[in-house]
Amino acid sequence: MNVTIKEIKNLNTLLKWRGEVVENVFGVTATPELMDANRRYYSEHINNGTHIAFEAVAEDSPAGCGAICLTEELPSPDNPSGRCAYLMNIYVRDRYRNRGIGHSIVRRLVETARELGCDKIYLETTDGAKSLYKSIGFKELPGIMKYADVHNSES
Numbered sequence: 001m002n003v004t005i006k007e008i009k010n011l012n013t014l015l016k017w018r019g020e021v022v023e024n025v026f027g028v029t030a031t032p033e034l035m036d037a038n039r040r041y042y043s044e045h046i047n048n049g050t051h052i053a054f055e056a057v058a059e060d061s062p063a064g065c066g067a068i069c070l071t072e073e074l075p076s077p078d079n080p081s082g083r084c085a086y087l088m089n090i091y092v093r094d095r096y097r098n099r100g101i102g103h104s105i106v107r108r109l110v111e112t113a114r115e116l117g118c119d120k121i122y123l124e125t126t127d128g129a130k131s132l133y134k135s136i137g138f139k140e141l142p143g144i145m146k147y148a149d150v151h152n153s154e155s
Contacts, residue, residue: 001058001099005108008053008065014042017055017065021091025126045069053089054108056101064092066105068113079120085113087123102132110136 008014018038022030030038045051053067067089075082087109092102113121122141125133130140 001101003063003101003104004057005054005104006057008055009046011039011042011046013055014046014053015039017053017062017091018042018089020093021065021089025091052112054105054112056092056096056105058096058099058101062093063096064090064101064105066090066109068109070113070116070118073120081117081119083116083118084120084122085109085116085118087113087121090123090129102129103136106132106136 008017015035015038019030019035022028022034042051046053050070051067052070054065055062056064056066066087069086069088071084071086072082073079073084087106090102090105090109092105110121123133123138
């Protein structure tokens with residue numbers, strides 16, 4: 001299958017994909033408040049280059065998406081540049097799954113992050129997508145923790 005991966009800068013396209021990802025990955029409909037927060041995020045971060053989004057097109061139709069959130073941390077032995085790429089919003093529509101599109105999206109994200117000098121590239125995943133990421137070279141990391149605020153039941 002011929003797949004084209006192209007950068008997305010159009011705010012409406014970004015928000016459409018984000019709403020679809022929230023619904024299909026998180027299992028909830030995005031509230032107007034969440035979408036407004038996403039609109040503000042995209043407006044700032046697409047313009048300053050700290051968020052780069054891509055869309056996969058197959059059979060002349062949008063098939064999936066993925067993005068990179070660029071940050072910087074204190075350089076360390078495992079990240080000498082201090083540049084980090086958090087891969088996010090990776091999603092392929094049901095009818096296009098298991099056809100290599102997810103693989104194409106993630107490869108493009110990794111290539112772009114490397115071109116931008118990122119020594120640390122990471123993501124969060126579902127159990128169902130682990131094999132995809134492992135096939136590209138991602139490894140599970142022990143010792144990662146996430147703060148769960150006892151006052152916030154959604155953490």
